[in-house]
Amino acid sequence: MLKNVKISIIMLSLIFLAGLLAGTTAMAVPSNQAGDRLSVAGTMKNPQGRGVKEVEVEVLVNGQHVQTMKDEDVATGKSGAFLGEFVLPAGTLPAAKVEVKAFKPSWVPLEPTAVQVVESGTDAAGNKLFQAQQNFNIKRQITPAFWIATFILLLVYVIIAAEWMHRTLAALLGAAIILFISYTAGTFDKSYFILSFEDAIAAIDMNVIFLLMGMMIIVGVLKKTGMFQWLAYKSYALAKGNIFVLASILMVVTAVVSAFLDNVTTMLLMIPVTIEIAVTLKINPISLLISEVFASNVGGTATLIGDPPNILIGSYANLTFADFVVNLTIICAICLVIAVIYYVFWYKKDFLKAEVKDVGRTIEYLKEEYRITNVKLTVMGLALLAFTIFLFIIHGVLHMEPSIAALTGAMFLLAISRVDIVEMLEHEVEWPTLIFFIALFMVISGAEETGLIQIIAEWVRDVSQGNLTLAVIMVLWVSAIASAFIDNIPFTATMMPIVAFLNTTIPGAETGILWWSLALGACLGGNGTMIGASANVVTVGLAEKAGYRITFLGYMKACFVPMLITVALCNAFLLIATFVRPLAMSR
Known part of the structure; x- marks a missing residue:
């Protein structure tokens, strides 16, 4: 009797379990048995027609959920496409109603949507094959x-x-x-x-991380040679004691060096030398330092590696070193000339206080103090730097990421120079900066995944009314003003997906001109205040450490107006380019 009760309980449990399975799985049969084979494919797209990744897709047959042949969940890939393969009892199709529903956090769930099923033949075992293919649109929702x-x-x-x-x-x-x-x-x-x-x-954009690391190592090796101090001495000798000419030369040298290294590293090298020269001439070093950091941001704008925002933009938009040089060098050169003229007059009173008594003696002192200490290492370093820059120029032709060029040059230089790599990694690679980029990429990705970036992009598109000219002006000036008060690195990272969206929705933007609007606005706008760019922060910090304090308002007073002037010049340049269209992205 007890045995029969146990058997009854087991049977009832199995029946109950079968009922639960029947409630969630519609007529599915093992994949190795005969039945109708159904393939459901499609793409989940946002309102702009771009695929949405990682959308959970569910297929319903006659209102009931069915499992795939491999009993796996169906989800969209990076392109937004999905594919599910199912086995149903023979004769189920084509009469059955097949629907697709989908879900992803921060998106409006796709309610069950009917799809058309068509017969496509039979397989080797004689099973009928059916397929359904359809694209679906899903929208963001505020969560x-x-x-x-x-x-x-x-x-x-x-x-x-x-x-x-x-x-x-x-x-x-x-x-x-x-x-x-x-x-x-x-x-x-x-x-x-x-x-x-x-x-x-x-x-995390590892192209950006390794590009910065490679250039930091190259600069770290070159620092050991005394080459940068030697450049400062040569600048003074070339000016022959004329402080106005000296200030102009220092600005030009800083701008050019910043274009091929990066503006933060350039200022780290130039600041101690500039302070030494200013003390020798008995003038306030701030008058030279502010003009130099302004020039470093202008010069760094001209190339892919000169300013961190450009590194971000180049990697995200697949722009080459040559793209930046061809499209931005002219306007950056014009802005540099204007900046030199402006600061020569702005600091005229400070420059006139310079004590230039014995130019020849001062030159001899600087020659002895600031000389190249390792000629062999200098030659090797410059040769590998030139090789790296050459790789930057042709990396688009080779389809090679810029980071590969930087790492190749850096590793070759370490190998042949025998400089201790541990020392370079410990003292020359700015790990806090690299980790900052890594964390920032994550924060920006969170905003993008939840829809914030798309909402901002749609607002810019709606305000500009799809007009390319208005979009160019908005991206340029919003980037410039925002970058003056917010560090231009996180701002640029936020704007990149916005510009990418505008490029696909505004007629004419496919030329890539909005990328140049962002680059010019972010890099030059960063000149507006002492916190606008990393080079500014470094300059203010080292100047204060040396005993020369630069206040926020003092910096803004010296730099905000010339920042507006240079951005206005870029505005005119971009508007001309909008109509004659010489600025086209190389792919």
Whole structure:
């Protein structure tokens, strides 16, 4: 009797379990048995026609969920495409109603949508083959994740601008909070899910990271040679004691060097030398330092590697070193000339106070003090730097990432020079800067995943009314003014997906002119205040360390007007280019 009861309980349990399975799986049969074979394919697209990745797709047959042949979930790939293969009881199709539904956090769920099924033949076993293919449009929705990602992004900006903590810590804290919320609240409620760890890692642009690392190593080796101090001595000797000519030469040298290294590194090398020269001439070093850092930002704008925003833009938009040189060198040269003229007059009273009594003796002193200390290392360093720049120029033809060129040049230089790589990695590679970029990519990705970037892009498109001229002006001036008060690196990272969106929605923007508007606005706008660009922050910090304090208002008073002048020149340049269209992205 007891045995029969146990058997009955087991049978009832199996029947109950079968009922549960029947409620969730429609007529599915093992893949190795006979039945109708159904393939459902398509693409999930946003309102702009671009594919949406990682959308969870569910197929319904007569209103019931069906599993794939391999019992795997169906999800879209990077291009937004998906494919699901199913086995149904023979005779189910084509009469059955087949529907597709989809879900992704921060997007409006796709309600069950009917798809047309057509017979495509039979397989070797005689099973009938059916297929359905259709594209679907899904829209963004405002969720708690959107507001959280927006708040974190703004908070990181405020912390960086107010200098409440180191910018690397601010970015890392923002990235950590985004991931923490995603895997706590987001685990229980998908409306709080911001960014997956996999997407956070994928958001890191390693091309930018390795490009910066490679150039830091090359510059670190060259620093050991005394070459940069020698350039300062040559500048003074060329000016022959004329302080106005000297200031102009120092600005030009700084701009040119910044174009082929980067403006932060250039200022790190030029600041000590400039202070020494200013002390020798008995003038305030600030008058030379501010004009130099302004020139460094102008010169760095002309090339892919000269300014961090350009590195970001070049990597994101697949722009080559030659693209930047061809399209931006002319306007940057014009802006540099205007800047030199402006600062020569702006600091005229300070320059007139210079004590230039014995020019020959001063030149001899500088010659002895600032000389190349390692000729062999200088030759090797310059040769490898030239080789690296050559690779930058042709990397578009070779389809080679710029980071490969930088790392190749850096590693060859370390190999032949026998400089200790451990010393270079410990003392010359600015790890806080690299980690800042890594964390910032994650924070920006969180804003992009939740829809903030798209909303801003659509606002710019709507305000410009799809007019390319208005879009060029808006991107340029918004970038310039914002970059003056917000570090231009995080701002540029935020704007890149916005510009990419505008390039696909505004007629004529496919030439790439909006990328140049962003580059010019972000790089030159960063000249406006002492926190607008990393080179500015470095200059102010080292000047204060040497005993020469530069106030926020003092810096802004000296730089904001010339910043507006240079941006206005860029505005005219870009408007001319909008109509004659010489600025075209090389692909």
